[in-house]
Amino acid sequence: MCGIIGFAGKAEAVPVLLDGLERLEYRGYDSAGIAVVSEDGALQVKKSKGRLSVLQKLLETQEPLSGNIGIGHTRWATHGEPNDTNAHPHVGQGGKIAVVHNGIIENYLEIKQSLMRKGFVFSSDTDTEVIVQLLEYYYRKKSDLLEAVYDVLNRIKGAYALGILCSDFPDQIVAARKDAPLLIGYGEDGNYIASDATALLAHTRTVTYMEDDEVAVLTAEGVRIFDGDRSLLEKEKHTIEWDVSAAEKCGYAHFMLKEIMEQPEAVRKTISCRIADKEIVLEELKDAKELLKNISRIYIVACGSAYHVGMVGKYALEKLLHIPVEASLASEFRYSEPLLGESALVIVISQSGETLDSMAALREAKRKGSRVLSIVNVMGSSIARESDYVLYTWAGPEIAVATTKAYTTQMVLLLLLGVYLAKQSDIIVREEYGKIVGEFQKLPEKISAVLNNLKDYQKSASRYFNHNSVFYIGRNVDYALGLEGSLKLKEISYIHSESYAAGELKHGTISLIEPGTLVIALAMYEPLAEKTLSNIVEVRSRGAEVIAITTELTAQLIGSQSSELFVLPETHPLLQPVLGVIPLQLFAYYVALNRGCDIDKPRNLAKSVTVE
Structure with a gap:
């Protein structure tokens, strides 16, 4: 939900921002906006309720925005109704600072009331405006943007991915994250921030994934990333394996139909690297036999369609492993006092690897001493990074909001896992194991038959x-x-x-x-x-x-x-x-x-x- 794109480079920023927002439309949104700093240091903002096409028409009919650095956002309303005023970016009272934000600030009312007592006037109903007004408050006191950003981050509570512009620093973007996805892209013509790699594919496939409490400063020439203690970090760069064509319709009327039709190949990719010589091979789980020794209970935790995968998995894993399995909604998991500890294995399923409820369930499980295995589609995602074990579906990008191939590949991978664990624990007989492995290999062909x-x-x-x-x-x-x-x-x-x-x-x-x-x-x-x-x-x-x-x-x-x-x-x-x-x-x-x-x-x- 919501989308962020930012660009600091040598080319005009507006086309880059609009292209990125267009590629993020699939995430769901009800308003869109951009902010650009011009060469002479003027902060320019355009935003509107509705689809991105409304914003594009606004930009075409009014005085054009020009500049080489900017941020953009598609908003899915949480605080405040969908309208022009509540749309991002939000601008501070002094007109110098603009912010885009994904996530929710839990203590925004307390901060808002404090700022109003200091004379700040708010125009929107959003929690995001609190961030930009608080940032302006600290910036006025210290005249140091990075210091002010850290002061804000120490004050706010909740989840955030932030993109920040300040007209006093017309060559840089500041970014920060906690419990909401944000990555940095490195391109030939500049550097980028985005909430989703899809927004960057037309420009670069080289990215760094920001971790919680990290702050980044981007210019056209380079990127600096700092930890919560303001120490400079050396971050690993990753290459996105799929290219921009994977995020286009390729002649289909809708992404959903395209992704339904991609399921034979998606399942083939999920299976092919994990079956060799009629054996299931999960390199990620070399100590599977040892892992299951002390496990007396399995939880499968997920939301939405991934939870439905877990429901199928419950029936399968109980039959295969002879262990009680409970499929749990991630949004309820922490509040049901689950019987966690060293004897429980928690399997978290998430397409994006960033689902906040699932992330919170994972952290609760780890806090109480349980091992966590995740099934996700996005490499380097938060859930993948924080799990003890991770299995990637390799489904490729899924653009339609209603999941299809991600659901199918999650199910295939969960079933593969169940059969593998049964074999490692000597529960399944050899003949039955061979039959199932053979049928796994026939699945792409049989899915194609259904699609005919x-x-x-x-x-x-x-x-x-x-x-x-x-x-x-x-x-x-x-x-x-x-x-x-x-x-x-x-x-x-x-x-x-x-x-x-x-x-x-x-x-x-x-x-x-x-x-x-x-x-x-x-x-x-x-x-x-x-x-x-x-x-x-x-x-x-x-x-x-x-x-x-x-x-x-x-x-x-x-x-x-x-x-x-x-x-x-x-x-x-x-x-x-x-x-x-x-x-x-x-x-x-x-x-x-x-x-x-x-x-x-x-x-x-x-x-x-x-x-x-």
């Missing part, structure tokens, strides 16, 4: 897109899949939908079924297919229309009671959810398309949630 039937999902969506309420039912892992299918439909089509464990229908939910109600029945878990069939019969007898998704093994059984049937290739039961989620993604996509929704940027949502 796009017209079937288009046709189905065109029949059902006008329903106002949809129910997903399933048992065991099918119930977990239903949670993800329901979320996808809600996220991008704005249709109310819910997922229920099918056996719970008779305990209240069936009262909502009436003639014409759409029910999506998931019956891919073969051992419980007959029981799911009885639930399909229950809703059909009350007039529901049923779309059923099953495998070749039970197609005849389930199809006999369905209005519409999607049949998936059969694989090992452990891996069936990987194939099962594809129809749910496609159905949601085509329903949203029929409803004319903004599929890649659904309302009120952000790609990476970096506030609590």
Whole structure:
């Protein structure tokens, strides 16, 4: 959520800032703005509510901004409604300092009241304006920008990624971070800050990831990075392996469809480097056998779709490892007094590796002595850096807000982990292990087979897109899949939908079924297919229309009671959810398309949630 871009270089800053903001649109936002320092030291700011196109028109119709140094921001409203005044950048009362900010300042009201008593006047409802006014207060006292920045950081509490301009220092940007992602890019024409590497790909792939409590000063000539004690640091530089084409639509109507279609290759990348000579090889977990010796409980902690991966993982890992596994929402984890300690392994799943609730859960687990293993997509992200073990999905950039290939690769990697740990602990028999490994290797081909039937999902969506309420039912892992299918439909089509464990229908939910109600029945878990069939019969007898998704093994059984049937290739039961989620993604996509929704940027949502 929210996006930051900054540039200090030799070229005009405005085109660089607008290009970066355009590439950050996928993160979700409701206003945008830029600030540029001109050659003569004037601070120039333009910002507006709405899409980036509104800001671009504003810049075209008014006096152009000129300068070689600037900061830009796309805002997702937290404090204060979306409007021009609350948009970033925010400018101090003296008109010299501009700030862009991701995160939330927890003690902003206390600081705001203190500054108002000193004569400061606030124009916005945001916590960010408190930062810039406080910065101006300290700058007036000391006339040293860097000293003033450190004074501010020592005063504020909460999460922040900051980009700061001061017209008295027209050749530099100051950046700072704590609990919110911020990286530095090194280019031939200048240097950059960004909240996401996607914003920099057109200019550089060489980056440094800022750590908590670090402060950076950027000019066209170079970058200096300081720690919390103001000591100069030598930071490692990293190369982003994917290029700008990976963050473009490449002929697809939407990023979401592109990313759905990329799943065979994404899964292949996740698997190929981890299976050799019919063996699962996880170099990151060489001491796996020793790790599991004292583990009596596993927590899988995540938010949103990643939590749904954890729900599938709970069923799989308990079956494979014979250890109790609990899937926990990261936002609830710290407050439920989990039984942590040396006997608990905590698996944190996050696409961005920056999800704040997941980050807080990780730190709580480590504070109480638990080992933490993370599954993330972004190298060098905060969760990856602070985990004891990290497994990267290698899914490549995911631009659409509604996750597809990140979800699938997370699931594949979690299942790979479960089978690997079972083998290392001598729990799984050799024959079963060989079958599962073989099916892992066939997954990309079978996902491609599901994707060959796009017209079937288009046709189905065109029949059902006008329903106002949809129910997903399933048992065991099918119930977990239903949670993800329901979320996808809600996220991008704005249709109310819910997922229920099918056996719970008779305990209240069936009262909502009436003639014409759409029910999506998931019956891919073969051992419980007959029981799911009885639930399909229950809703059909009350007039529901049923779309059923099953495998070749039970197609005849389930199809006999369905209005519409999607049949998936059969694989090992452990891996069936990987194939099962594809129809749910496609159905949601085509329903949203029929409803004319903004599929890649659904309302009120952000790609990476970096506030609590």
